[in-house]
Amino acid sequence: MSKVRVNFFCVSLDGFGAGTDQSLQHPLGLGAESLHQWALGTRTFQKILFGNEGGSTGIDDEFVVRSFENLGAWIMGRNMFGPIRGSWPDENWKGWWGANPPYHSPVFVLTNHPRAPQSMEGGTTFNFVTDGIHVALERALAAANGKDVRILGGASTIRQYLQARLIDEMHLCVAPTLLGQGEPLFAGLDLVKLGYSVKQQRPSEAVLHVIITKN
Amino acid sequence: MSKVRVNFFCVSLDGFGAGTDQSLQHPLGLGAESLHQWALGTRTFQKILFGNEGGSTGIDDEFVVRSFENLGAWIMGRNMFGPIRGSWPDENWKGWWGANPPYHSPVFVLTNHPRAPQSMEGGTTFNFVTDGIHVALERALAAANGKDVRILGGASTIRQYLQARLIDEMHLCVAPTLLGQGEPLFAGLDLVKLGYSVKQQRPSEAVLHVIITKN
Numbered sequence: 001m002s003k004v005r006v007n008f009f010c011v012s013l014d015g016f017g018a019g020t021d022q023s024l025q026h027p028l029g030l031g032a033e034s035l036h037q038w039a040l041g042t043r044t045f046q047k048i049l050f051g052n053e054g055g056s057t058g059i060d061d062e063f064v065v066r067s068f069e070n071l072g073a074w075i076m077g078r079n080m081f082g083p084i085r086g087s088w089p090d091e092n093w094k095g096w097w098g099a100n101p102p103y104h105s106p107v108f109v110l111t112n113h114p115r116a117p118q119s120m121e122g123g124t125t126f127n128f129v130t131d132g133i134h135v136a137l138e139r140a141l142a143a144a145n146g147k148d149v150r151i152l153g154g155a156s157t158i159r160q161y162l163q164a165r166l167i168d169e170m171h172l173c174v175a176p177t178l179l180g181q182g183e184p185l186f187a188g189l190d191l192v193k194l195g196y197s198v199k200q201q202r203p204s205e206a207v208l209h210v211i212i213t214k215n
Numbered sequence: 216m217s218k219v220r221v222n223f224f225c226v227s228l229d230g231f232g233a234g235t236d237q238s239l240q241h242p243l244g245l246g247a248e249s250l251h252q253w254a255l256g257t258r259t260f261q262k263i264l265f266g267n268e269g270g271s272t273g274i275d276d277e278f279v280v281r282s283f284e285n286l287g288a289w290i291m292g293r294n295m296f297g298p299i300r301g302s303w304p305d306e307n308w309k310g311w312w313g314a315n316p317p318y319h320s321p322v323f324v325l326t327n328h329p330r331a332p333q334s335m336e337g338g339t340t341f342n343f344v345t346d347g348i349h350v351a352l353e354r355a356l357a358a359a360n361g362k363d364v365r366i367l368g369g370a371s372t373i374r375q376y377l378q379a380r381l382i383d384e385m386h387l388c389v390a391p392t393l394l395g396q397g398e399p400l401f402a403g404l405d406l407v408k409l410g411y412s413v414k415q416q417r418p419s420e421a422v423l424h425v426i427i428t429k430n
Contacts, residue, residue, distance in 0.1 A: 013389065013413070013425060014401040015230045031407070174228065174389050176416035176425045180407025186229040187402070192246070192395025198228070201391035203418035210228060210391045 002141055003148045006158055006170040007067035009185070010035040010207065013174065016182030017155035022083055027096055034177040038206035039064055048102050059204040063171060072144025074103050075136050077157035078111040081126070087113045094118055095126065106143040108136045110157060133160050155183035165194055165214060174208040217356055218363045221373055221385040222282035224400070225250040225422065228389065231397030232370035237298055242311050249392040253421035254279055263317050274419040278386060287359025289318050290351050292372035293326040296341070302328045309333055310341065321358040323351045325372060348375050370398035380409055380429060389423040 011017050012035060019029025028035065039045050043055035044064040055061070079085075082093045095101055100121040108127050115128040129136040140149040151161050161167045191212070200211040226232050227250060234244025243250065254260050258270035259279040270276070294300075297308045310316055315336040323342050330343040344351040355364040366376050376382045406427070415426040 013387065013427075014404070014406060172228065174423060176413050176423065178406045178411060178413060178427070180405040180409075189229070190395040191229060191393045194395075196393060198391050198393060203420065203423060205418065208389060208391065208418060208423040212228075212393070 002072070002144050002146060003168045004137065004141075004161070004166055005071075005148050005150050006153075006167055006172075007150055008036075008039060008063060008171055008173055009153055009155075009158060010173040010175050011185050012177050012179040012182070014178050014180065015184050015186050016179040017153065017158070017185045018183040019179050020181050022079060024083055027083070029182055031177075031179050032182065035173075035175045035179075038173070038175065038204065044068070059202055059209065060206055063173070063202075063209055067150075067171065068102075070148050071105065071150050072147030073105055073140040073149045074107040074152055075133075075140050075149060075157070075161075076107065076109055076152040077154050078109055078113075080152060080154045080157070081109045081111075088115050091115065091118065094120065100124075106140070108140050108143075110136055133157075133164065133166070137161070137166060155185045159185065159189055162189060162191065162194060162196070168214055170196075170212040172210050172212055174210075176207070217287070217359050217361060218383045219352065219356075219376070219381055220286075220363050220365050221368075221382055221387075222365055223251075223254060223278055223386055223388055224368055224370075224373060225388040225390050226400050227392050227394040227397070229393050229395065230399050230401050231394040232368065232373070232400045233398040234394050235396050237294060239298055242298070244397055246392075246394050247397065250388075250390045250394075253388070253390065253419065259283070274417055274424065275421060278388070278417075278424055282365075282386065283317075285363050286320065286365050287362030288320055288355040288364050289322040289367055290348075290355050290364065290372070290376075291322065291324055291367040292369050293324055293328075295367060295369045295372070296324045296326075303330050306330065306333065309335065315339075321355070323355050323358075325351055348372075348379065348381070352376070352381060370400045374400065374404055377404060377406065377409060377411070383429050385411075385427040387425050387427055389425075391422070 019032035022029045041056050042061040042064045046052040046055035101124040104123040106125050108129050111128050118126040195215045196212050199213045202209045234247035237244045253275050256271050257276040257279045261267040261270035316339040319338040321340050323344050326343050333341040410430045411427050414428045417424045
């Protein structure tokens, strides 16, 4: 059966999943690059994102490997897709990931502003969903055809799906960094009351990895 | 020169330093025992708190050892001292720690309600300070006589001292547990703006230890 998963969503010590002032230069907001530093050097990340050989193995790489396994569709918030706000001025913006994004299957982008689907090289299609998180998930599950659906982010998108108890498993990483301001993941979210608990913990030298599951 | 320190203040993944509903049965609030589980089994904790021989060594124990080193005075909030709220009905409550508390030097308890100092066995004196955090720290520094002052907690007390930039060094641990509700450490506190940053990270199998210092 399909699972709805979050993989390597990272927060700072002070609980932020992204910084403020997202821009072309700072896709994750100011200072937030430090959240994902641990993943950049792994063998899998280097290969998938940059086509490089080499890189580190070990716990961090294991979590990156798992984050790409058995996925049939993806969901992301509109701010994760790009820095443009409001209605789409044109269809020139096609995400941060170049002509061949690393998704290779349908991606459902949550937005309030309609836009035609955008096919990319390598099997990725960006579908723009204006009917809310439930419809986006239904469409993603149908497209995934038995494989898992991964909710990519950002914090606000993940919060909405957690609040609705629609996420089955979340790999969270806590990075030893402070952001001070940004997008909070946990604020006002009572995960215990929502029926989530920590199933597994695996610290690496770089970050604390945990797996949170729905009871 | 004396440093003002916090040592092993632990937060849950969702950022709580204590649970709700503190009581005689749950000194740290509901569920919050899980925050300090890692320390209980260490050799130093077993010896200092329970007089036992044995226990684990390694990273966790090193942080417990450091937490007791070179201390001349301590500060805690009134809710950490005990579960009684409002004015003191009598002087029967003398803290959670029995006749011989593990402080062995002056402890300054922040409260709005005056009370005479309470001397305990082993050199601990509980002094009740009604003049605010600055006066409590002045008195603690004077009493520490060149040694360090440790701010014990709870979250509210530490938050006030951080906001005033009066803490030099904080050992924080992130425990792989969810509380859902409780006393937040970071909410509304911009540690980057206040000039704090992460100086050191040391994950153990049980928790993520970090040292945060004032720039």
